[in-house]
Amino acid sequence: MKNFKFKFAIIAIILALFSSCLVDDDVTDFGAGTKIVDFPSGSVDGTFDIGLDEVEFQVPARIVGGNGSATPSDIVVTYEVDMDKTTAVEGTNFTILNNGTFTFPAGDTEATFPILIIPSSLDPELEVPLTIALKLTAASGNFPIGVSTKESTGTVIINLKPLCPITDDLSGTHTYTQTSMQYGDGTGNGTGTGITGTISGTVTWTEAASGKYSLDDASFGLYEAVYEDDPAVGPDGAFFTWVCREFLFSGSDQYSDTFTYNIVSVTGPVMVFTWRNTFGDGGTVTLTREGGIDWPDIFQTN
Numbered sequence: 001m002k003n004f005k006f007k008f009a010i011i012a013i014i015l016a017l018f019s020s021c022l023v024d025d026d027v028t029d030f031g032a033g034t035k036i037v038d039f040p041s042g043s044v045d046g047t048f049d050i051g052l053d054e055v056e057f058q059v060p061a062r063i064v065g066g067n068g069s070a071t072p073s074d075i076v077v078t079y080e081v082d083m084d085k086t087t088a089v090e091g092t093n094f095t096i097l098n099n100g101t102f103t104f105p106a107g108d109t110e111a112t113f114p115i116l117i118i119p120s121s122l123d124p125e126l127e128v129p130l131t132i133a134l135k136l137t138a139a140s141g142n143f144p145i146g147v148s149t150k151e152s153t154g155t156v157i158i159n160l161k162p163l164c165p166i167t168d169d170l171s172g173t174h175t176y177t178q179t180s181m182q183y184g185d186g187t188g189n190g191t192g193t194g195i196t197g198t199i200s201g202t203v204t205w206t207e208a209a210s211g212k213y214s215l216d217d218a219s220f221g222l223y224e225a226v227y228e229d230d231p232a233v234g235p236d237g238a239f240f241t242w243v244c245r246e247f248l249f250s251g252s253d254q255y256s257d258t259f260t261y262n263i264v265s266v267t268g269p270v271m272v273f274t275w276r277n278t279f280g281d282g283g284t285v286t287l288t289r290e291g292g293i294d295w296p297d298i299f300q301t302n
Contacts, residue, residue, distance in 0.1 A: 038148035048119035051165040085133030124244035164244035172290035184280030
């Protein structure tokens, strides 16, 4: 019996040690022990108005470990750009400030540090935002402290998302013609059945909030001409939001279908775009702005 208990105790100790190793490898909650500087998240989104030349973006950092006790003196941290994970260009899209250093004042466990972003250099037509990857390299103070070497906490990737300024009010009663129309097939993905001919009319856009507009017919006359139905507007309305060179739809029609608009070309007051809803209806719309006023410069393609 004693021999069995001894063997059981040895096995329990081995299992405990093995479990402890797994925790050390996989968990970034350092608890007691040496204090560590890390980033609270491995990825941060930043939105930047491309009408601005320069803006400071604040990057968060923290100190973990040591049972959460206060630091008795300032902690100076250094970092560098991880070029392997960075697609933005230093000096063109961003600038590192303070020689790549920042400080935790004594007693603080959270801090932010600035980097300079150059929003006017960002291209809103990029499908994937440019990135800046910052990697912690060292920390110094009057007591032992280190930096995280884990990819998820020792490096932060900043996604540079361009935001276009609202420069105009798109409200008005605009004139349209529509061609290349199709019936939906119910899937939203099929080609549907083509409809020959042209329809024309007017559509009214009303500003509901800055950059957001309601439409009085999201189908630009197709529902009435093809289905002899009411305009495509749901009980809660049909809207689009102007985001740089895109119109992002929200709301729905009376059948809970949603819409996608893709701008093809813009010349002066004439905008050409295609649309499709989730039922599969669609067409090509040529829209002339009320009063013959040019659409904003950011839309112009010719």
